[in-house]
Each structure stands twice: as structure tokens, then as C-alpha cells.
Amino acid sequence: MSALLEIENLRVDFATRYGPVTALNGVSLAVEPGETLGVVGESGCGKSITALSVMGLIPQPPGRIVEGSIRLADEELIGASGRRLRQLRGGEVAMIFQEPMTSLNPVFTAGDQIAEAIMLHQKVSRDEALKQAVALLDRVGIPEPDVRAKNYPHQLSGGMRQRVMIAMAVSCRPRILIADEPTTALDVTVQAQIFDLLNEIQRDFDAAIVLITHDMGAIAEMADRVAVMYAGRVVEQGSADAVLDEPKHPYARGLIACIPALGKEDGDGRPPPLAEIPGVVPPLHLLGEGCAFAERCPHRFQRCDRETPLLAGTAQHPAACHAVAEGRL
Amino acid sequence: MSEAAESPLLEAWRMFRRNWPAMAGLAILSVIILVTFYGAFLYQGDPYEIVWAPHEPPGVAPEFPLGTDYLGRDIVAGMLTGGAPTLAVGASAAVITMIIGILLGALAGFFGGWVDNLLMRVAEFFQVLPALIFAMVLVTLFSPSLTTIAFAIGVVSWPQTARLTRAEFLKIKQVEYVTAARAIGAGNLRIMWRVILPNALPPLIVSATLTVGVAILFEAGLSFLGLGDPNTMSWGLMIGANRDYILDAWWPVTFPGLAIFLTVFSVSLIGDGLNDAFNPKLRER
Amino acid sequence: MASYIARRLFYGLLLMVGVVVLNFLLIRLAPGDPAEVIAGEMGGATAEVLAAIRANYGLDKPLLTQLWIYITQIAQGDLGLSYFFDQPVSKLIGERIGATILLVLTAQFAAVFIGTTLGVLAARKPNGLLSGFVSVFATVGYAVPVFWTGIMLIILFASVIPIFPVEGMMDIRLRNADFLTKAVNVLYHLVLPAFTLAVIYLALYARLARASMLEVLGADYVRTARAKGASERSVLFRHALRNAALPILTVAGLQFGSLISGALLVETVFNWPGMGRLAFDSILRRDYPTLLGVLIIASACVVIANLLTDLSYRLADPRLKKEDEG
Numbered sequence A: 001m002s003a004l005l006e007i008e009n010l011r012v013d014f015a016t017r018y019g020p021v022t023a024l025n026g027v028s029l030a031v032e033p034g035e036t037l038g039v040v041g042e043s044g045c046g047k048s049i050t051a052l053s054v055m056g057l058i059p060q061p062p063g064r065i066v067e068g069s070i071r072l073a074d075e076e077l078i079g080a081s082g083r084r085l086r087q088l089r090g091g092e093v094a095m096i097f098q099e100p101m102t103s104l105n106p107v108f109t110a111g112d113q114i115a116e117a118i119m120l121h122q123k124v125s126r127d128e129a130l131k132q133a134v135a136l137l138d139r140v141g142i143p144e145p146d147v148r149a150k151n152y153p154h155q156l157s158g159g160m161r162q163r164v165m166i167a168m169a170v171s172c173r174p175r176i177l178i179a180d181e182p183t184t185a186l187d188v189t190v191q192a193q194i195f196d197l198l199n200e201i202q203r204d205f206d207a208a209i210v211l212i213t214h215d216m217g218a219i220a221e222m223a224d225r226v227a228v229m230y231a232g233r234v235v236e237q238g239s240a241d242a243v244l245d246e247p248k249h250p251y252a253r254g255l256i257a258c259i260p261a262l263g264k265e266d267g268d269g270r271p272p273p274l275a276e277i278p279g280v281v282p283p284l285h286l287l288g289e290g291c292a293f294a295e296r297c298p299h300r301f302q303r304c305d306r307e308t309p310l311l312a313g314t315a316q317h318p319a320a321c322h323a324v325a326e327g328r329l
Numbered sequence B: 001m002s003e004a005a006e007s008p009l010l011e012a013w014r015m016f017r018r019n020w021p022a023m024a025g026l027a028i029l030s031v032i033i034l035v036t037f038y039g040a041f042l043y044q045g046d047p048y049e050i051v052w053a054p055h056e057p058p059g060v061a062p063e064f065p066l067g068t069d070y071l072g073r074d075i076v077a078g079m080l081t082g083g084a085p086t087l088a089v090g091a092s093a094a095v096i097t098m099i100i101g102i103l104l105g106a107l108a109g110f111f112g113g114w115v116d117n118l119l120m121r122v123a124e125f126f127q128v129l130p131a132l133i134f135a136m137v138l139v140t141l142f143s144p145s146l147t148t149i150a151f152a153i154g155v156v157s158w159p160q161t162a163r164l165t166r167a168e169f170l171k172i173k174q175v176e177y178v179t180a181a182r183a184i185g186a187g188n189l190r191i192m193w194r195v196i197l198p199n200a201l202p203p204l205i206v207s208a209t210l211t212v213g214v215a216i217l218f219e220a221g222l223s224f225l226g227l228g229d230p231n232t233m234s235w236g237l238m239i240g241a242n243r244d245y246i247l248d249a250w251w252p253v254t255f256p257g258l259a260i261f262l263t264v265f266s267v268s269l270i271g272d273g274l275n276d277a278f279n280p281k282l283r284e285r
Numbered sequence C: 001m002a003s004y005i006a007r008r009l010f011y012g013l014l015l016m017v018g019v020v021v022l023n024f025l026l027i028r029l030a031p032g033d034p035a036e037v038i039a040g041e042m043g044g045a046t047a048e049v050l051a052a053i054r055a056n057y058g059l060d061k062p063l064l065t066q067l068w069i070y071i072t073q074i075a076q077g078d079l080g081l082s083y084f085f086d087q088p089v090s091k092l093i094g095e096r097i098g099a100t101i102l103l104v105l106t107a108q109f110a111a112v113f114i115g116t117t118l119g120v121l122a123a124r125k126p127n128g129l130l131s132g133f134v135s136v137f138a139t140v141g142y143a144v145p146v147f148w149t150g151i152m153l154i155i156l157f158a159s160v161i162p163i164f165p166v167e168g169m170m171d172i173r174l175r176n177a178d179f180l181t182k183a184v185n186v187l188y189h190l191v192l193p194a195f196t197l198a199v200i201y202l203a204l205y206a207r208l209a210r211a212s213m214l215e216v217l218g219a220d221y222v223r224t225a226r227a228k229g230a231s232e233r234s235v236l237f238r239h240a241l242r243n244a245a246l247p248i249l250t251v252a253g254l255q256f257g258s259l260i261s262g263a264l265l266v267e268t269v270f271n272w273p274g275m276g277r278l279a280f281d282s283i284l285r286r287d288y289p290t291l292l293g294v295l296i297i298a299s300a301c302v303v304i305a306n307l308l309t310d311l312s313y314r315l316a317d318p319r320l321k322k323e324d325e326g
Helices: A047-055 A082-088 A110-121 A126-139 A158-170 A188-205 A216-222 A240-245 A250-257 A302-306 B008-018 B020-042 B075-111 B113-128 B131-141 B146-184 B189-224 B235-241 B251-278 C002-029 C034-039 C047-057 C063-075 C089-124 C129-143 C146-160 C179-217 C220-227 C232-253 C256-270 C275-284 C288-316
Strands: A005-016 A019-031 A036-040 A063-072 A093-096 A176-180 A208-213 A225-230 A233-239
Touching: A005 A047, A019 A036, A019 A047, A019 A063, A019 A233, A036 A047, A036 A216, A047 A063, A047 A093, A047 A176, A047 A208, A093 A158, A110 A126, A110 A158, A126 A158, A158 A188, A176 A188, A188 A208, A188 A216, A208 A216, A216 A240, A225 A240, A225 A250, A233 A240, A233 A250, B008 B020, B008 B251, B020 B075, B020 B251, B075 B113, B075 B146, B075 B189, B075 B235, B075 B251, B113 B146, B113 C002, B113 C288, B131 B146, B131 B189, B131 C002, B131 C256, B131 C275, B131 C288, B146 B189, B189 B235, B189 B251, B189 C129, B189 C146, B189 C256, B235 B251, B235 C146, B251 C129, B251 C146, C002 C034, C002 C063, C002 C288, C034 C047, C034 C288, C047 C063, C089 C129, C089 C179, C089 C232, C089 C256, C089 C275, C089 C288, C129 C179, C146 C179, C146 C256, C179 C232, C179 C256, C220 C232, C232 C288, C256 C275, C256 C288, C275 C288
Parallel strands: A036 A208, A036 A225, A093 A176, A176 A208
Antiparallel strands: A005 A019, A005 A063, A225 A233
């Protein structure tokens, strides 16, 4: 069975004042129906751009899809007509964004905005759409949904706004829901609620979820499979259990090691110092021939500076690292 | 990887230099100022003297390349001598506006509370009065000398500068205040002037160019209406004096108007250039 | 909302009182005898006239009493007597205020609609031709003296392309015609003056609209609208414009003082029979009561315009409405 969403060798360039910069460099991902794929990495690694590419929301100047293919149920999205993309957006593929505070239009009510999403993809009257909107607000756990539907965004809390976004996104039963850092801007207590809600939605609507995050804890909770990205490439992929328990790529190892562990103590009875990955993500326009992670990697050797590593190893759990490929790890 | 830090003024000047409309504006304005200077101090002709037949078109009589007006006065003489009052009144009115505006705006922004409230009410009051009418009233009741006109324009135009200054002070007060207060100990207000005001300068400088432009147009309007100093020829006065004859002769009103336009245009190009130079991030849109 | 309106009305009233007091002070501060100032230098102020003025304005009484007399007079609509026309000032102004309001409102609305449209279209292609044109036009439009534009247009349309009338508000010969004919004729006369006045503000609003749209188009909620599958046109006009229009509304509302000043110049150039023209004529005749009367009424117009703008802004932006709701 072919995957629901297949991204193959996607390369996206951006024109900047330093010249063209490759934001996505040969990214390949697959999402099966009904599963949750976690995409993890630091800011700037390309996870959001991957999501925006699927939605067809990359502004085409200054961005440019240089090569690759994005297929939704075997339908090619790159080069598809504007009309077809608009049909799919919000309909088959929906997205929720990171900042609920600014992602809702301040001059329309919550109910109006959800109803608009409904009316764009279904032939229903405005009244009917508003009724569905209220039902959706109820479904996402907002109390007094009929009152809240008439509220403006500034009258709602951050958590409620994110629920409104989720309601909007699932209003037309999308087959894939892309969630780009959905809880980063929210309180910790609200985060857990939102993840619970996403899980419920997935069960009820039988939707696949692409969860983009930098939070390994969220991955552990929600993801079936994981893809780790760094500097525009996928550097490791596999089932969530495999990647979390036995990470291969040094970057993935670093990320997992960075998760603070409660309850551990060292010899003096103190909790161990927080681990960190030294250095910073290099600016994309300064990347050279070799592995982008080389500067920060404790296992760096000669080949790393000469040759960019590609995903290799087992089909279920590949990693893009020379040290792993040569068995040095 | 670190870049050598440049003085922000130097950096702004370099950005300004690259902005060709701004440099063009600077060039035009320099020419106008030079010509005006010549006309004010070196030129011997008298714009009031009747030298030829009325309504001589431009380019016909070689001594009068721009022609003559309805009385037979030389238009070139008028253009050369008319620049000085226009520019002088425009500049001094702008200075007065800036002084009043910055002073009151700074007080309002810095002290807040009832001072702010009171001053902003006063500013609003002056903004309610239609500027030209009020200036007309002032000029009519008190003699129409150049100084009166400059003051009248200043009295009417200061609220906008004051609001801008106030906003800047409010903003900077939050940022700089803590550090400055700690460094000085007992917050010395005078040092606040030296700390906050220099940081508030960039938008104020841009606003100053806007004010100069407005003041020049204002003076031109008053002169056009005949409310300028009757003993001084200015471009606005030339347009106003020849108003009844525009259908017979287009040139006595066209050239002075062009001169006013070029002056204000070059000033606003410079202002835009300064704005871009001080805010490079906004430009990248 | 009602309490807000009441507060703003009261505040507007206070402003007007301030204007009246200012007027009062100006007459007293001017050099010379206030009675002579009021009488003007025309009409040969006889001793009788001066005495009448002194009695009417109570000029021999203490200052505060004079102020009170003045305020009560104005509150009753008595703006004084024009000694030149020998008519009440309020009547003079009443005959002409309609023309000015027609001119100002037409210019403002034309400038807002055309300017906003230009700015919105320019924002779609920020580096395109239209955007560049808007930038240039904005700088040029602002730098041109409004009376000069008017004069240039008169020369153009009187001699070169005679399609629009260049003078007055209505053809005198039509004064007995029916309303529709008169209205059409007035509109015909309105074109050039309104256009002259509008050009400056058109440039301002176009530039502002473009900047505002660009900022809004970069906002997160526009991205959300696109992610929902909304069409580009819906994104532009429904989602973006509703938000981008707010700053334009604010700025437009603040222009009325400037518009009235500009109208004065335009009325003088085109011989448009409005309040501004009256003010100008009264200067030539040293008719101070009329001049000051115009100042008061014009200020009142600005206050009312500000109030209306403020109200419409509160209605348009739901974030401001919340103060009144529960």
C-alpha cells in the first residue's frame, strides 16, 4: 500500500541577499494513513518549510521548488493548479500553526472563521456552517460553544484559540493534519490537553498527523514514527521507539541526551548537569561540501569534511552519518 | 565571526549615499539654496521694478528669458529674489515648530501623569483649529511681517512634532531609564535630556524635514492669499498677484509654482532617504 | 457605547469653549481698541457704531463679564454682526457652509477610495510598476502647492481642454431650474475643485494603504486564511483589507483640519462660494467678526468630524468594542 503522503527528494531554494540558499536539500518523507509522524529538529532545520511546501504555501519568489515531488494519495502536488491546491488546503490537508495569538483574524468571530473554512469546501448555507462550527467548538472541548462562537479572538485565551484553530483545521475531515509546533506558545498544562485533543481527533477522524516540534517529550508521547532533520536534510528516520531508545545519528543522540532526567543523581547526590550539544546551527549560506553537523560532532573524522552523508543503513531505521555507516559508533 | 561596529551616524550616511533619489534631492536643494543665496545677497535686480511691457512671453525678449508679469515686472528677478523669504520663513517656522514640539512632547512623554494629560489636551486643542484659518487670523490681527508668519506657522504646526516626541520618550524611557537611573543614582533630569533625547533624534530629524516642507507650503499659501509681507517678494506672492490673469499669461504663475514644488519635493526626497537610512530593516519589504 | 458618546460630546464641547475663549482673547490682544477691531476699518466706524459695539459686547465691563457675554452669545448662535455686509455672521456662514462641506467630503471620500484601491493593488506586487508609481506619486502629490495645482488645472481646462467649468458652483442661468438639473450642474462644477483638493490626500492614502496592506499580508492570520483554502481575492479583500483599513481610517479622520485649510485655498482659486472664500474676503475687508466666526464654525466642523471618525473606528475594530461589552 503506497503511503498517503510521499515527499521525495524535495529541494527548495530561497533567494536571499547572500545569494540563493538551499533550505531543503533532498528531503524524503512518507506518512501512512492514520499514523503520526514526528518531525523533529532545531529552529531553522527546515521542518516548517517542509510543511509549508506540502500545503503549497511557499511564496514563490523568493522561494523556489527546485526539484522533487510531493504526492498526496498518488496525486502530484508540485505544479498542480492554484485551484486544485486551494481545494486541498483545509479540505484534505489541514495545518495548524505555532502562534495561536496571531493566527486568527482579529476582526472576525471564532464562529465566522470556522464557518468560512467549512463553506470553502462544502456546499452548505452560512447558517448550517455556523451550526457545524458550534458543534466543532464543542468537540474540541470549549465550554459554552454557542457563546464562544460569537467571541472575537482577543476575548479568548491562548489555549482556547489553539482549540479554535484545531476546530477550523478538522472541520472538513482532512486526511492529513499538519501541526507545526502547536503547543510551543502555550502553558505546560495546556500543552498536555492539546496533545490529548489531537490524539482524540486522530482516532475519531482517522487522520494522519505530521507533528513538527523541537520537543522530544512530545515525540515520545504522540509519534508513531520519527524523522530527525538538520540543516535542511533528514538525518535519521525510524519508528519512535527505535529512534528514542537507540538513536544512531550523533545529532539525534545529542537531542535525546538533552532531555532532562528527573530522579537521577550523580555520586554527590546531586542531579547531573544538563547535557547540551555544543555550537550552533551553521548559517545555511555558509554550508560547504561535508556534513553540516561536523563542526559540532564528537565523532567527526576526515570523511565528514569531504563528503555529505546520505541516509543509509536499514530501511526501517536509516541514518545519514559516515561514522554510523562505517561502524565507528 | 564578528563585524566591526560602525558609528550609527556614519552607517546612516552610507545608506543615504546609496539612495539615489535622496542624493538627487540633496543636489536639487543645494542648487536652490545657492541660487537663493545669490538672489538674496548678490543679485542687483529689483523684482518690483517695471522693466518692460506686460505679459511678455518667455523666450521672446532676450533680457527677460522668463518673460514679464501683468505689470511688466521681470519674472527672473522675482524668481531669484523670491526664494529667500520662502526658504527663510519655511526654515525658521520649522525651527520654531520643532522647538515647541520637542519641548512639550518631551515633558509629556517623560513625566507622564497629569503633565502628559494636560499637554496632550492642549495639543489636541491646537490641532482642532484649522491651521490656515488660524494662521490667517493671527497674521491679520498682528502685523504681517515675516517673523509673525513664521511664528503663526509654528504655533499651528507644533502638535504633530509634540506627539512624535512624546511617543519616542515614552518608548525610550522604558528602555534606558533603568540603566541610566542606576548609573546616576539620584535621577538627574538634565542628564535624562542627554540620554533620551539623542536616541530620539532619528525619527525627529525625519519629521523635521517633513515640517520644513509643510512650512514652506504654508508660507506659500499665506503669500498667495496676500497675507505675506507686502514688502518682500516671494514665490507665493507672485502666484497670487498674477491670479486674475492666468488665462492671458500662464508663465507668471507656473514658474514660481514649479520652484516651490521643486523645493518641497527635494526636501521630502531627503526626508525619505533619511527615513530609509535610519530604518534599514523596514526597507527590505 | 452610549456613555462613551456622551463623554466624547462633552469633551468636544469643552474644546469648543476653548476655541471661543481663544477668539475672545485674540480680539483683546490685537493692537488697538477692541471696538474698532470689531468694527473693522471699513464703513467708517462712527462714534455711534462704536458705542453700539461697546454696549453689545459689554466692552466697558470687567473682562470676565465680557467673556461670559461673549460665550452666551455664541451659545445662542449669535456670532456677531458683519459690519461690512451688515448681516449677522451666522447667516453669512450658513449660506456658505454647505458648499464647503460638499467640497471637503467629496474630496475626502474620493481620496480615500481611490487612494486605498491604488495602495491595495500596489501591495500585490511590491516591486512592480504600480507600486513604484504610488511611491513617486505620493512624494510628488504632497510637494505640490494645492493652489498651484488648481491654477494649472484652470489653465488646462479653460484653454486647452474645455470640458469642465473652472469657476463657481453653479451656472447662474439655471437658478430657476428643477433640483435635478441644478444638482447635475453643481456636480459638474465640483469636479475640478474636488480633484485639486483630493490629489494631495490621495497620494497620502495610497502610500499608507500600500504600507498597511504589506504589513497585514505578512501577518499570521493571512497565512491561516490561505491554509484554509481561501482564494487570493478573498484573502486580499476580505481578510487583509478589513485589517489594513483601520490605520487608514484613523489617519483620514485626522485630516479634516488640513482639508478645511486646503479647501480655503481651493475655494479662492475656483471661486467656489464656501466658508473659506468668505474668510478670505473678510480679511480683505478687515471684517473680523466674520473671520472669527468662520474660525469657530470651522473648528466645530473639525471637532464633529473627529468625533464621527472616532466612533466609526470603534465600531470597525472589535478589539475596541470590548470595553463596553461584558
